[in-house]
Amino acid sequence: MLNDPGPGTTRSLGQLISELHRLPGIGPKSAQRIAYHIAQMPAEDARTLTDAITSVKDLILFCAECRNLTDASPCDICSNPQRNQDQICVVEESRDLVALERTRAFRGLYHVLHGVLSPLNGIGPEDIHLPQLFGRLQREDNPFRELIIATNSTLEGDATADFIHRRLNGSGIRITRLARGLPVGGTLEFADELTLSRAFSGRSELE
Secondary structure (H helix, E strand, O other): OOOOOOOOOOHHHHHHHHHHHOOOOOOHHHHHHHHHHHHHOOHHHHHHHHHHHHHHHHHOEEOOOOOOEEOOOOOOOOOOOOOOOOEEEEEOOHHHHHHHHHHOOOOOEEEEOOOOOEHHHOEOHHHOOHHHHHHHHHOOOOOOOEEEEOOOOOHHHHHHHHHHHHHHOOOOOEEEEOOOOOOOOOOHHHOOHHHHHHHHHOOEEOO
16 A cells, blocks of 8 residues: 655555556556546536445445446346356356356356455355355255356366365266367466367367
8 A cells, every 4th residue: 555645646546556556457556547537527527436336335236146346236147047057167256257248158147256265364165156056056945957067267267166066076076178279377366268168169078
């Protein structure tokens, strides 16, 4: 956090720069550019931006089914009868769901974990939405025949995939994982649509 706004920077601008710098992917120079841009915006545009941020915090919630971020529960995907009801794809974050939806390669349902297992950081199954996933799969009206694990190709993503597989092994549900067309250490969010489509079509069954 940038506590010192530096010479020539007002306290209010310094505070804005510090808050922007806390956002993922925003370095100190980017935070400064954005802050100065906001400071020079017309007042109406600035209020529109403020209202949009406030609305996200006031209106966005977790879908009761898939745990995706939504403004209505169940979300549009879970409530769509045209989706394939016997496939469920597990992703780490809502932005991964958005990336997969752009490919149109998958027309089933989702479950968003909002994180991955990371024992070194004290993140266990109860700290992400794994209990909700297992709860969905254990319901008597569970329609799922295939569970597609689409966690990222990282140590934590692999550990999470392995945990899910071991927990559900022998459950009668086919468990597959996206093909390794995705680069090791890469994330779904930044993969191109062709790569994601091929990863889906080439997914393999976990044994």
